[in-house]
Amino acid sequence: MSAEKRILHRTLSLCPICLRRIDAAYVRQGGxxxxxxxxxxHGAFSVPVLRETDGLPSFEGWQRPKTPSYPTHPLTGEAQGCPYDCGLCPSHAQHTxxxxxxxxxxxxxxxPVCFASAGADDGSQDVPLAVVDFQLDRLxxxxxxCxxxxxxxxxxxxxxxxxxxxRVRARGFGLIQVNSNGLRLGREAAYAVRLREAGLDSVYLQWDAPDDAACAPLRGRLPGGESLVACKEAAVRHCQAAGLGVVLVATLEPHxxxxxxxxxxxLALRLGPTVRGLHLQPLAHFGRYPGELTxxxxxxxxxxxxxxxExxxxxxxxxxxHPPGCEHSLCxxxxxxxxxxxxDGQPGLRLLADAAAACCGPSPSVLRAGAALPPLEAAEGARRSRQFVATHWTGAERAAVPGSAADDFSRFLARAGVERRFTLSCMAFQDALDLDVERVRGCCIHVMRPDGRMIPxxxxxLTAADGRMLYPGRLACAHAESRPHEV
Structure with a gap:
C-alpha cells in the first residue's frame, strides 16, 4: 500500500451483493x-465513513474502547458466526x-424513504396481541x-x-416510547391524552426539516394540500398538553x-421544553430508498x-x-x-460540560487533550444510557430517576430540571456497504422479533443491493406456520 494510504483497523463485513462474510478495513486516504x-x-467496494478536517475529531481520537458485556440469556447459539446467528447469540458484546x-x-x-418498506393499509400487517404478550414476556x-x-x-x-x-407498563419496563409520523397525534387533540393515560412516556416524532418543501423529497406531500409541518407542530402542542416528552427525529440526506x-x-428549541432533544439519522440504504445502493x-x-x-x-x-458510552464509537x-x-430573546443552548463525564465519558476536554482512554465497561455504559434516556425523554410527571443508585450519574440526572435540558445526537446506521461486524456486536438497540429473537x-x-433481506420475515410470527423460538 502506498504512503498515501494507511490501514487503521481490520475487521469483517459483508459483500453488499451476495451477503457473504469478507475481510474489511478502515483506511485513511488524505483526510x-x-x-x-x-x-x-463481486469485486471491491469503498465508502467514506469519517472525514477528518480542522476542528473535528480524528479516527484514533474518537475511539472509545469498551469491555464487552455478553447476554445473560442468549436466545440463539453460534453456528455460522456473526452476523448470521443473531438472536442474541452468546458472543454479542452489549446488553439491550x-x-x-x-x-x-x-x-x-x-x-420514498422507509426503513421498514411500510405502507400497506392491511390488518394482516398487525402483530396479534398474543404475540405482543409473548414478545414482552421474552424481553x-x-x-x-430496558x-x-x-x-x-x-x-x-x-x-x-x-x-x-x-401491557408494556404492567411489565415494569423503563421508558415507553412510540415512534410516529405525528399525523394522528396532530389531527386528534385528545389522542395524546389517551396514550399518556395508558402509560406512554415519550413520542419519537419523525421530522426531517423545518418546512414542507425540504421535507417533500423524503416524505412526499400530504393529500389535499395539508401541511406536514403544521400537523407535526400540532402534534407537539397536543403532546405538551398531555404531559408527553417529544424527541424530534430527522432523516438526513445531502441535498x-x-x-x-x-x-x-x-425550530426544535422554539417548540419549547416539551421537545427534549433532536436526534439525527443520516440516510441508511436499506428498506425503501431511491436509486441503487452502490x-x-x-x-x-x-x-x-x-x-x-456551520x-x-x-x-x-x-x-x-462526545462518543457514545454504550454502542460502538463510530455509531x-x-x-x-x-x-x-x-x-436577542431567542432560545439558546449552554453546554453542560459535566454531562459526558457523568454519563458516557469521556468529557470533551479529555478528548481534546488526546490522552489514551481506559476501557469502559459496556454493561455500565448500557446502564447509564438507559437511565439517561428514561429520565430525560419522558413526560414531566414521570421525570424521576429510575432505580435507587445514589451514584454520581444519578445525582447529575437529578440536577437542573429535566425540562431545562436538551440533547443533540446523531446515529449513523449501517447498511450493506459499510456494515462492520465489530460495530454490530456492540449494538444496544435490538428489535424484538415476533419469533422471539432479538436482532440488532x-x-x-439490512438488505442486499437487490433488496434481499439478511433477516427476512420481520412479521413472520403473525402467521400460523411460524413458531416462537424457545429459550
Missing part, C-alpha cells in the same frame, strides 16, 4: 477514512438499552427494565395501541434535509457535525460532542445542553 472491502466474486417492537407495518404515509426475561419503543409502520394506526402500552439541519435545531450518496457521521457547526455556530461547536455522537434565552437494528433492516 478521509474509508471502509474498504473486496468480495472474490432500547428494544423495538414493530407492532404493525401499516402506514398512513408512503414515504422481560432476557432484558428486564427501554421499549413501539414502532412500525405507523403504530398509531392500531386502535389497540393504548392497550399495548398498558434536502442536511442543508436545513441548523434551522431544524432552532451509487447512493453517503453522509458520514462527522459531515453532520460539520453541517451543524449552520448554527451560535449553538453547536465540534468540541461539544454516534451526542451532547447535552441546558436551555437558555439569548440576549441494522441487521434487522
Amino acid at each position: 478521509t477514512v474509508r471502509f474498504v472491502k473486496s468480495c472474490p466474486q 438499552c432500547t428494544a423495538l417492537l414493530e407492532v404493525t407495518l401499516r402506514c398512513n404515509m408512503a414515504c 422481560r426475561q432476557v432484558s428486564p427494565g 427501554n421499549v419503543q413501539l414502532s412500525g409502520g405507523e403504530p398509531t394506526l392500531r386502535e389497540d395501541l393504548p392497550e399495548i402500552i398498558r 434536502s434535509s442536511l442543508p436545513r439541519v441548523g434551522d431544524l435545531l432552532r 451509487a447512493a450518496p453517503r453522509l458520514p457521521l462527522f459531515d453532520v457535525l460539520a453541517a451543524l457547526c 449552520q448554527a455556530p451560535e449553538l453547536v461547536r465540534p468540541e461539544h460532542v 454516534s455522537f451526542s451532547a447535552v445542553y441546558a436551555r437558555e434565552t439569548g440576549p 437494528f441494522c441487521l434487522h433492516n
